[in-house]
Amino acid sequence: MSSRVDPNFKYTLKGFGKGDWNECYHCGNCTATCPLSEDGFLFPRKGVRAIQMGLKDKLAGYLDPWLCYYCGECSKTCPRDANPGELMMTLRRYLTSVYDWTGFSGRLYKSMKAHIAVVIFLFLSVITVFLILADFSIPLGTTEEGEKIVQLNAFAPHEFISTIDHILLGILSFFLLTNILNMFIKVVIKDKSIRVPIYMYFIQMWEGIFHFATQARFSKCEGKRTYWFIHWFCMSSYVIMFAMIIFFLAWFQTDNVYPITHPQRWLGYYVTIGLIFGSVYFLIGRFRKNREMFKFSHHSDWIFLILLFLLAFTGILIHIFRVSGLPLATYIAYMVHLAVEVPMVVTFVAFSKWSHLAYRPMGIFFANCKKAVLRKQYKMQVSPAF
Amino acid sequence: MKNKIKTGVYFCEHLNGHPDSLSMDELVSFARDLPEVAMVWEPAGMNVADPGLLAEQIKGNDLTRIVLAGNRPGYIQPAFTRAMTLAGKDPSEVVIASFHEYNATTRKDTDTAKAILACAVLDVPFELAALPSEEKVHPDTLVIGGGIAGIQASLEIANSGQKVYLLERTGTIGGHMAMFDKTFPTLDCAACILTPKMVEVGQHPNIELMTYCEVKSVSGEPGNFKVKILKKARRVNLATCIGCGMCAEKCPGKAKSEFDNGTSMRTAIYIPFPQAVPNKYLIDAESCTYVLKGKCGVCVKICPVKDCINLDEKDAEVEINVGNIIVATGFKTFDPSRAEQFGYGKLPNVVTSLEFERLVNAAGPTGGLIRYRGQDKKGNWIFSPDNDEPHSIALIHCIGSRDENYNKYCSRVCCMYSLKLAHLIKEKIPDAEVCEYYIDMRAFGKGYEEFYERIKEEGVKIIRGKTASVKESNGQLLVRSEDIHQGRIIEKKVDMVVLAVGLEPREDAGEVARMLGLERESDGWFTEANYLADPTSTFAGGIGIAGLCQGPKDIPDTVAQASAAASRVLQSIIRGKVKNSIKNIPLDTILKNARQFSPVKTEE
Numbered sequence: 001m002s003s004r005v006d007p008n009f010k011y012t013l014k015g016f017g018k019g020d021w022n023e024c025y026h027c028g029n030c031t032a033t034c035p036l037s038e039d040g041f042l043f044p045r046k047g048v049r050a051i052q053m054g055l056k057d058k059l060a061g062y063l064d065p066w067l068c069y070y071c072g073e074c075s076k077t078c079p080r081d082a083n084p085g086e087l088m089m090t091l092r093r094y095l096t097s098v099y100d101w102t103g104f105s106g107r108l109y110k111s112m113k114a115h116i117a118v119v120i121f122l123f124l125s126v127i128t129v130f131l132i133l134a135d136f137s138i139p140l141g142t143t144e145e146g147e148k149i150v151q152l153n154a155f156a157p158h159e160f161i162s163t164i165d166h167i168l169l170g171i172l173s174f175f176l177l178t179n180i181l182n183m184f185i186k187v188v189i190k191d192k193s194i195r196v197p198i199y200m201y202f203i204q205m206w207e208g209i210f211h212f213a214t215q216a217r218f219s220k221c222e223g224k225r226t227y228w229f230i231h232w233f234c235m236s237s238y239v240i241m242f243a244m245i246i247f248f249l250a251w252f253q254t255d256n257v258y259p260i261t262h263p264q265r266w267l268g269y270y271v272t273i274g275l276i277f278g279s280v281y282f283l284i285g286r287f288r289k290n291r292e293m294f295k296f297s298h299h300s301d302w303i304f305l306i307l308l309f310l311l312a313f314t315g316i317l318i319h320i321f322r323v324s325g326l327p328l329a330t331y332i333a334y335m336v337h338l339a340v341e342v343p344m345v346v347t348f349v350a351f352s353k354w355s356h357l358a359y360r361p362m363g364i365f366f367a368n369c370k371k372a373v374l375r376k377q378y379k380m381q382v383s384p385a386f
Numbered sequence: 387m388k389n390k391i392k393t394g395v396y397f398c399e400h401l402n403g404h405p406d407s408l409s410m411d412e413l414v415s416f417a418r419d420l421p422e423v424a425m426v427w428e429p430a431g432m433n434v435a436d437p438g439l440l441a442e443q444i445k446g447n448d449l450t451r452i453v454l455a456g457n458r459p460g461y462i463q464p465a466f467t468r469a470m471t472l473a474g475k476d477p478s479e480v481v482i483a484s485f486h487e488y489n490a491t492t493r494k495d496t497d498t499a500k501a502i503l504a505c506a507v508l509d510v511p512f513e514l515a516a517l518p519s520e521e522k523v524h525p526d527t528l529v530i531g532g533g534i535a536g537i538q539a540s541l542e543i544a545n546s547g548q549k550v551y552l553l554e555r556t557g558t559i560g561g562h563m564a565m566f567d568k569t570f571p572t573l574d575c576a577a578c579i580l581t582p583k584m585v586e587v588g589q590h591p592n593i594e595l596m597t598y599c600e601v602k603s604v605s606g607e608p609g610n611f612k613v614k615i616l617k618k619a620r621r622v623n624l625a626t627c628i629g630c631g632m633c634a635e636k637c638p639g640k641a642k643s644e645f646d647n648g649t650s651m652r653t654a655i656y657i658p659f660p661q662a663v664p665n666k667y668l669i670d671a672e673s674c675t676y677v678l679k680g681k682c683g684v685c686v687k688i689c690p691v692k693d694c695i696n697l698d699e700k701d702a703e704v705e706i707n708v709g710n711i712i713v714a715t716g717f718k719t720f721d722p723s724r725a726e727q728f729g730y731g732k733l734p735n736v737v738t739s740l741e742f743e744r745l746v747n748a749a750g751p752t753g754g755l756i757r758y759r760g761q762d763k764k765g766n767w768i769f770s771p772d773n774d775e776p777h778s779i780a781l782i783h784c785i786g787s788r789d790e791n792y793n794k795y796c797s798r799v800c801c802m803y804s805l806k807l808a809h810l811i812k813e814k815i816p817d818a819e820v821c822e823y824y825i826d827m828r829a830f831g832k833g834y835e836e837f838y839e840r841i842k843e844e845g846v847k848i849i850r851g852k853t854a855s856v857k858e859s860n861g862q863l864l865v866r867s868e869d870i871h872q873g874r875i876i877e878k879k880v881d882m883v884v885l886a887v888g889l890e891p892r893e894d895a896g897e898v899a900r901m902l903g904l905e906r907e908s909d910g911w912f913t914e915a916n917y918l919a920d921p922t923s924t925f926a927g928g929i930g931i932a933g934l935c936q937g938p939k940d941i942p943d944t945v946a947q948a949s950a951a952a953s954r955v956l957q958s959i960i961r962g963k964v965k966n967s968i969k970n971i972p973l974d975t976i977l978k979n980a981r982q983f984s985p986v987k988t989e990e
Contacts, residue, residue, distance in 0.1 A: 027784070027825040028868030032854030032875060033727075039874045077727060079789035079825075079852070 009054035015110030016097070017090030017298055023082040024048045030074035030084040035220055036067055040374050041367060043067065044074060044084035047091055060098045060186045063370070065091040066356075066363025069228075071221035072292020086296045093298065096355055099183040102175065105351040112299035115347065119303060122343035130335045140327055141255065150322045150330045153255050161338075162249045168345065169246055175350040180362055187366050194377075196369045204372060208365030217364065227291075230281050235357070237274025238308075240267060257323055268319070275312035279305050304353045307344040314340060391986050392424035393507050394449040396466070398456030399429070408485060409496045413455070416500045422507050422986050425449060437465050441472035451479045451986075453506045455499075457486040481506050488512065488968065489905050489913050489925055498969055501976040508984035515980040516971050518927065520963040521609035524709030527955050528553060528613055530601060530898075531714035533561020534941060535933025535948040537583050539712045542952035544592035548959055551706055552587060553615065554597045556644065558662035559584055561716055565645065565740065567747040567754075569941055570806040571837035577749070581661045588663040598668060602703065604711070604901050608928030609964040611708050619699040621669035622655070626694045629657065629665045633685035633695065641673035642766065643751075646744045649737075649769045650751035651762065655685050655695075659749065669697070709964060710928050710955040713912065714948065715898055717934040720786030720793065720887040727855040728785065728885055734759040734767050735776070735863060736856055736883045739803060745769050746810045756814050758882070776881030778819035779811055780865045782853045787888030788825065795909055797888035798938040801828045804886045805838055808846040821847040821878060823867050831940065849876070856883050889938045902929055903967075911937045922951040927966040930954050 006012070010020050024045070031037050031045045043064035050059050068088040075085040097106035108115045134155055141151040188196055211217060215235070218228040244252040244267065251264065258264050283305045285294040314337035321330040348354035395417045397410065410429055417426045425447045444452070452466050459482040470477040483506035485491065490498040505512045527543050529536045532554030540552045552559065564584075566576040587593050602614040639654025646652075654674040657667050675682035676697045686695045719740050723731035730736045735758055737745070748754035750769070757773040781804045787797040801824065808820045827848075829838040842848060851868040858864070862879040869876045891910035892898075899906050903926040905913035912931045915923040922930050932951040933944045958964040 025788075025825065026870060028851035028870045029854050031868040032851065032866050037875065042868065042873065042875065045868065045870075077791070077854070079784070079791065081790040 003055050004057050006054040006056045009051060009056055012056075013051065013090060013094060015106075016093040018083060018086050018296060021048045021051050021082060021087060023080045024052070024084070025080055027079060029077055029079060033074050033077055034068070035071075035073070036069065036217065040371060041067055044088050047087055048082070048084060051087070059091070060095070061191050062091065062095070063187055063363050063367045064088070065095055066360045067217075067367055068092075069218045069221050069224070070293040071224045071227075072295075073221070075292045075295075083296070085292060089293075089296070089298075092356060092359075093300070093353075095183075096352065096359065098186065099179045099359070100175075100351055101178060101182050102351075105355075108347055108352050109298070109300060115299060115303055115352075118347055119307070119343040122346055123339045126339035126342050127335060130338075134331070134335070136328060136331050138327060138331075140325060143256070147257075148325055149255050149257060150325060150327050151255055152253065152318075152322065152330060152334065155327075155331050156334060156338075158249045158253045161253070165246055165249065168342070172345060172350050176355065176358055179350060179355070180358060183359065183362060184366070187363075188369070191370075194370050194373050196373055200369050200372055201365075204365060204368045207368050208361050211364050212361040230278055233274045234278025234282075237271045237278070239357075241271045241275070244271075268315075272312055272315055272319075275308060276316070279309040279312065283309065300348075300353050304344075304348055307340055307348075310340045311337065311344060391422070391451055392447065392449050393422055393451040393453060393986070394425040394427065394444065394447065395423055395453045395455060395503070395507065396427045396462075397429035398454055398459045398462050406493050408490065408499050409493055412496055413499060413503065417455075417503060417507075420504060420507055437468040437472055440466060440469035444469055444473040444475060449473075450475055451481070451509075453481055453483055453503070455483040455485070455503050455506070457484065457491070459484055481509070483507075487916070489915075491905075495969065497973045501971075501973050501980075504977055505980050507986070508980045509986050510980040510983045514983060515976045516968050517979070518966040518968050518971060520965055521607060521927070523609040523928070523958050523962055523964040524611075524707055525549065525959050526551065526706070526708045527710045527712065527959075528611070528706065528708040529712045529714060531561070531716055531933070531935070532556075532559030532587075532595075532597065533714060533716045533933060533944075534563040534580060534583075535714035535716070535944045536561070536712070537580075537587050538945050538948035539714060539932050539952040539955075540587055540593050541583060541590070542949050543955055544590050546956055548592065548956070550593045551708065552593055552595050553599050553601060554595070555600055556658060557598050557620070557656075557668040558658040558664070559587060559595070559597065560659075560661075560663070562740075563941060564659065564661070565647070565747070566743050567750075568806060568810060570802045571831070571833040573806070573809070577661065584661070584663040588665075595664065597664060601898075601901065606707075608926070608966050609709050609958075611711060611928065613706050613708060613711075615704050615706060617702040617704060619669075619671070619701050620666075621671075621674075621695060621697055621699045622667045623691075623694045623696065624664060624666050626691050627666040628691060629667065630690060631657070631667075632688050632690065633667060636684045636688050638682065638684065639670075639673040639675045639678075640764075641670055646751050646769075647738070647741045649741050649744055649759070649767075651766060651768060661749075669695070710930065710958060711902065712930045712932055712948075712951050712955060713898065713902065713904070713924075713935055714931070714933045714951075715892055715895065715935045717889045717938070718892050720797075720890050722785050722885045722887055724792065725785060728782070728853070728883070729856045729858070729863075730885060733856065733858055733863060733883075735881065736885065738885050738887045739781075739800070739807065740887065741769075742807060742884045743803075746807065746814065754814070756811060756882075775815060777815065777817070778821075778878075778880040779882045779884060780821045780823065780853075780863070780878065780880040781808055781884045781886060782856075782865070783822065783824040783886045784852060785885040785887045786890070793888055793890060793909060795938065796828060798828070798830070799940050800886040800888060802831075802834055802837070802940065804884070805829075805841045805846075807884060809841055809844060812844050812846065819847070819880070820845075821849055821865075821880065823849050823851060823853045823865070825850070825852050831942070851876075889934060891935070895935065902926060904929065904931070907937075911935065922947055922954055925967050925969055927970075928958070928964045 028045055031042050037043050041064055065088045070085050070089055072085045075083045093109050097109055138151050138154045140148045143149055215232050219225055285291055286297045289295045314333050317333040321333055417423055466480045467477045483503045485499045502512055505515050526549045528551045529540045530553050532552055540550045544550045563576055563580050569576050598618045598620050600616045602616045604611055604613050606612040633655045634653045637653035637655045640651050642648040643650045643652040645658045655667050655669045671677045689695050722728055744750040752769050752771040755771050759767050760770055760773040762768050783800055783804055786792040811818055811820050829835045850870045853865055853867040855866050856863055863883050865878045865880055867876055895910055904924050907913055912935050914921045914936055915925055924931055930951040932948040
């Protein structure tokens with residue numbers, strides 16, 4: 001198979017993280033150190049080689065970055081300080097932009113100004129919409145039992161918000177799904193060396209789902225169990241919150257203050273604790289650079305974590321104001337909450353960091369399909385991803 | 387006479403990064419004050435060299451000459467040559483003033499740096515302006531270090547009829563080379579080459595051998611050094627000891643043998659190895675029962691020579707007067723327990739190459755049999771001929787070398803000695819499986835590549851890929867590495883792992899450098915006067931360096947450098963004069979000389 005060589009590829013890569021990998025002298029230490037690397041999917045060294053040679057087309061079909069969890073063991077022992085772990089991170093960002101057919105992702109990754117501008121624009125747009133449409137003077141209402149409550153649903157009816165949510169979901173799902181289709185074409189269809197029969201996708205599907213729910217592969221990284229747990233906690237919180245907002249908003253956003261034993265409150269607390277704990281842990285880590293994977297931070301990492309934190313923080317504020325019966329403060333907190341949420345999902349879900357929620361399980365799914373074929377065809381000693 | 391020469395000075399690096407580096411502000415203001423200089427660029431670093439922009443500046447200031455100053459100005463020279471061409475000036479008028487070339491790197495060298503800069507501005511070779519004064523030389527020479535470099539240098543000088551003091555810290559001369567079994571690439575026995583030289587040193591009338599001694603202080607100036615030497619208490623009379631060994635048979639004190647690299651036990655009264663020179667016993671105070679507990683004296687009772695052993699002997703101090711000093715202090719091997727992933731220190735059968743060298747040596751602890759490391763009755767991990775034989779051995783290259791986490795440099799000898807060890811394993815256990823894990827095979831010398839080819843033909847598995855980890859697995863060792871040529875990960879179970887450890891400067895190299903006024907590289911090796919043209923001299927006058935203390939090298943190079951260092955000494959003895967250090971010349975003198983020779987005149 002012929003391959004195009006792009007001698008300036010490292011410049012293309014520059015905006016996505018560390019761009020220059022000329023330090024690497026290919027000793028193979030990183031690949032051998034990696035607890036996840038295995039025959040058929042050798043990384044990170046192979047990726048460095050591809051970058052050095054400028055094999056742009058080949059890199060577009062790489063699955064390796066999605067199999068790596070950045071434990072940083074390779075960077076720590078690299079004899080050239082070439083940071084191969086950061087290479088995989090950079091490639092994940094790059095691949096996100098490659099899968100994205102709109103080109104929006106590349107813009108966001110390459111320019112911090114563009115990303116911040118989009119976030120601020122969406123933030124202000126949401127605020128403007130609220131200021132024009134919403135009525136901030138709605139007073140406290142009274143329940144049937146005669147308790148005073150904040151009428152949040154009068155301020156922002158959940159039917160209306162839910163419709164907006166569904167429209168947003170539709171648009172973003174369209175982009176994300178077409179991007180995944182693009183990934184599928186680049187990774188599986190264009191790879192002429194391995195033909196994956198259709199039944200294989202069904203056989204391997206449960207592994208993809210299992211992985212999405214547990215991230216079990218992550219815990220294989222040596223000494224990273226705590227990190228895996230926090231990552232999983234944060235992810236599950238977000239997924240639960242996502243499901244509640246999209247499908248059960250009427251149940252979640254009520255004007256009733258349920259008793260403390262009610263599952264709605266439990267879920268709310270779980271989600272809030274997960275998001276606050278996760279975002280603060282990652283923010284502090286990235287600030288102190290105390291772990292190998294926190295040493296290099298791209299602007300998308302910072303914006304993502306800050307928005308995530310603000311999201312959870314404003315969520316707490318809504319709850320506190322609502323429970324303590326402060327209507328105006330609740331409305332403002334709710335407005336800011338949405339104004340943070342909208343740019344967060346618009347820029348991150350399909351086009352930036354958050355999309356790894358989809359790409360990583362898909363990557364592992366495709367990799368497992370390929371591995372199953374390799375095992376069958378060549379009797380190669382490759383084990384499944386977990 | 388050249389007219390209207392306008393010089394521009396460009397500083398290539400910000401040298402102010404460290405409080406101990408050259409003072410950039412002083413250098414810039416010095417350059418501004420030179421009447422010959424028309425323009426000084428603010429120090430902007432290496433990345434601003436845009437020829438188009440520079441050409442405009444050159445044109446604007448009507449510069450005819452450019453001086454590039456810095457540690458490695460050669461890198462930036464092409465940009466300026468281009469800029470001069472673009473500006474329509476003579477591109478050959480771009481000259482470099484390299485501070486690094488004369489090792490002007492620290493703050494106290496700022497004056498030297500100024501002189502280098504001034505000479506470049508004035509278009510005078512630095513060597514011409516900076517003529518060191520010559521001092522009368524004392525004909526005796528001190529050689530510090532009794533390894534192969536020190537032995538070779540001493541013999542060269544002594545054979546010319548000059549007196550040499552050969553100083554050695556341990557009880558015998560021979561150094562690391564005496565520990566080796568074979569030498570690459572000829573597979574000659576190391577002892578067969580070394581021991582005749584050692585004996586020659588021991589018997590030479592012009593060599594005064596001072597073993598078990600250390601340099602305490604050096605004073606005086608080039609040509610007339612006064613060296614205070616600490617004679618550590620040997621507690622055995624060198625003149626009367628007959629080396630019978632009866633004392634060692636009964637001695638109760640035990641310690642790990644330094645000569646066998648801690649892989650065997652010796653008694654407190656000991657001889658480092660059977661061919662030691664001087665072939666006399668000595669008592670190690672740290673393990674002697676008498677010294678530790680105040681009573682024993684078995685050796686005194688058993689010794690057949692009267693008054694030979696004096697257990698109460700104290701350290702003594704002597705002072706000698708020498709004209710030249712050759713430093714040949716050698717190296718130490720990298721301590722692989724610093725790299726935890728290889729398990730050295732935890733897994734007994736992960737051994738260093740130097741330990742393994744003793745293991746395969748016919749005069750070593752097992753008599754040349756390759757055996758597992760086992761525990762003796764007291765729990766010491768030693769090599770013993772009673773243990774079993776390993777059947778698969780992995781040799782791992784580049785431990786502590788070419789690694790940003792430890793030492794950046796290549797230790798040069800590890801590839802070759804690993805190949806040699808692979809050969810020796812195959813020779814002793816023909817059906818053994820031997821694997822070598824390497825990054826790049828550096829077979830750099832005469833006959834070395836052929837040696838590599840030969841080892842490959844012997845059936846040694848040579849795998850490209852640095853080993854990531856060595857772990858224990860069912861009593862064997864699991865070596866995990868990427869096989870780069872085959873594109874796969876290999877996990878191999880072996881019985882024994884040999885770590886090809888790199889070479890490092892000795893722990894006290896800094897102390898030696900301070901005492902003698904030597905410079906050291908950032909990685910700790912002593913700095914030579916000029917890496918290419920003068921590799922045996924130093925900037926401290928009257929002091930030469932030879933062997934590993936200057937940088938990693940193999941035995942042939944060490945011997946060659948030792949002979950070269952000796953020739954420098956002989957040269958000064960025959961002329962009766964020795965050159966002082968160029969760093970001792972006052973700046974004004976250099977400037978005066980430079981102005982006198984300079985073709986560049988200021989407009990008056």
